[in-house]
């Protein structure tokens with residue numbers, strides 16, 4: 324067997340980070356070499372509940388981690404501000420980032436793309452790792468050729484920090500490649516309660532629902548005279564994202580640029 328891919332996971336105690344640590348630990352071609360966590364600096368991961376046999380050090384300082392640990396890939400599943408710093412730092416140390424963290428600005432994405440190009444190393448930023456969600460986005464992009472009125476309803480658990488979701492933003496971006504900017508609804512419509520019509524992306528409306536009990540769900544509604552089309556995807560657990568994380572880690576090793584969205588790496 325070739326040498327395993329050495330991986331650092333940032334956000335190991337989070338909902339997604341925990342799954343990612345398990346994925347790395349259970350994949351023979353992967354090796355967990357360290358984790359980055361804002362707490363527990365210097366402690367062994369195996370000393371925390373739920374991580375027995377994972378004998379890697381926890382670092383709270385990202386620079387210290389990359390200076391001391393030889394790694395191929397960083398998997399980041401944290402929060403937007405921190406994820407951006409982790410990704411930038413990983414690239415500067417020649418470590419390939421696989422980023423699931425959502426909420427990066429357009430400017431941040433552009434800056435990271437330039438840095439990956441300058442360093443000539445791969446980086447994958449994927450707003451959604453679930454194959455069904457990628458298909459939902461691709462089908463929506465196809466449908467937009469025929470329907471130019473569309474509203475996106477994304478529904479997530481109530482601990483989510485960013486709104487709209489990264490998936491909803493990516494869906495709108497993909498649809499906009501097949502739809503020109505246009506106002507939807509009545510040209511004289513008024514919101515009697517602010518926000519009633521949702522966020523506005525080139526005239527497409529995006530509605531964000533946050534409720535306990537949900538995981539990650541989205542429907543894209545297209546309307547035309549006398550008909551509608553609804554494209555929906557549901558993630559019922561975080562394991563649904565892990566095959567996409569695995570493919571991303573394998574693929575990022577073969578890239579020398581930044582890829583934004585798994586639709587670019589799936590056949």
Ligand SMILES: NC(=O)c1ccc[n+]([C@@H]2O[C@H](COP(=O)([O-])OP(=O)(O)OC[C@H]3O[C@@H](n4cnc5c(N)ncnc54)[C@H](O)[C@@H]3O)[C@@H](O)[C@H]2O)c1
Pocket residue numbers: 334335336337338339340359360361400401402403405422423424425426449450451452453489564
């Ligand atoms: N791409 C995908 O398929 C996908 C799927 C699910 C979630 N997400 C995204 O992944 C991210 C994490 O989601 P989650 O549900 O696991 O969140 P979570 O709140 O459960 O976990 C976030 C982790 O980040 C860590 N963290 C927070 N602030 C930090 C800081 N300042 N420094 C270092 N670490 C810090 C927390 O300790 C925690 O471990 C979010 O951005 C979410 O939108 C992406």
Ligand SMILES: O=C(O)C1=N[C@H](C(=O)O)CCC1
Pocket residue numbers: 425450451452479480483484487488489490491538539
């Ligand atoms: O749970 C979350 O948070 C999720 N975030 C991603 C997004 O913002 O699109 C993907 C789905 C889960």
